Amino acid sequence: MKPADTSIPKKNTPGKRHRTGEARRVQGEAGAPxxxxxxEGIDYDVLEELTGYAVRRAQLSIYDDFxxxxxVEGITPQRFSSLVIIGSNPGISQTRLAEVMGIARxxxxxxxxxxxQAGLVERQDSGDRRSYMLRLTPDGQRQLKKYKTAVREHDDRVAQQLSADExxxxxNLLGKLCIGPKA
Incomplete structure (x- = not known):
């Protein structure tokens, strides 16, 4: 049996879109194919020519594997990314993390x-009552190490058809698609 503090409490219903922007599609859960x-047999018309559509299809497939x-740990790509950013940038503020993640504060x-609540992250006073510094707890560091191993295995699995150079x-090509806001 897994200790209670190793998973993130799930407050939202799977299969719904939430204010945090996290998609809750978990493979194998009822209602989440x-x-x-x-x-086969579907005409995708112009969608076959659209880069964004191809990227989104790939993202959905990758998300299913993630x-x-x-x-089962309650870790989504967004939560994993947040832990990585906090772990690599101890003392980062919640506001800065929101900026890095591209989500609302x-x-x-x-x-x-x-x-x-899960004992993975602690808020520390920054001297500014409106802002907290974030740090991983020792348990958060242990869990993140475990999550990184699992995510590396996941990444190897989804990219197994590609060489290291590919x-x-x-x-690099996906980085070129990260365009800034319209002027």
Whole structure:
């Protein structure tokens, strides 16, 4: 039996979209079928030509594998990314974390509340009553190490058809798609 403090409490219903922007699609749960990127007999018309559509289909497939890997722990890609950023940047503020993650500050507060309840993250006074510094607890450091191992295995699985050079090229090309806001 897993100790209670190793998983993140789930406050929301799977299969719904939440204010924090986290998709709650967990493979194998009732009402949350795994994503099939290509259904035989369907005419995708212009969608076949759209880069964004191809990226989104890939993302959904990758997310299904991620959910199968860490969903039972209550860890989504967004939560994993948050833990990595906090672990690599001890003392980061909630506001800065929201900026890095590209989500609303209220979304970060919700994520940090869950992490704090699970004993993974602690808020420390920064001297500014409106801001807290975030740090992983010792348990958070142990859990993050475990999550990183699982996510690396997940990443190897979803990219197994690509060579190391192709993986790097794909990351570089996807980086080029990260456009800034319209002027």
């Amino acid at each position: 795994s994503f099939n990127a290509r259904i 959910a199968a890997t860490l969903g 209220s979304g970060v507060v919700s994520i940090i509340d869950n992490f704090e 993986r790097q090229q794909l990351r």
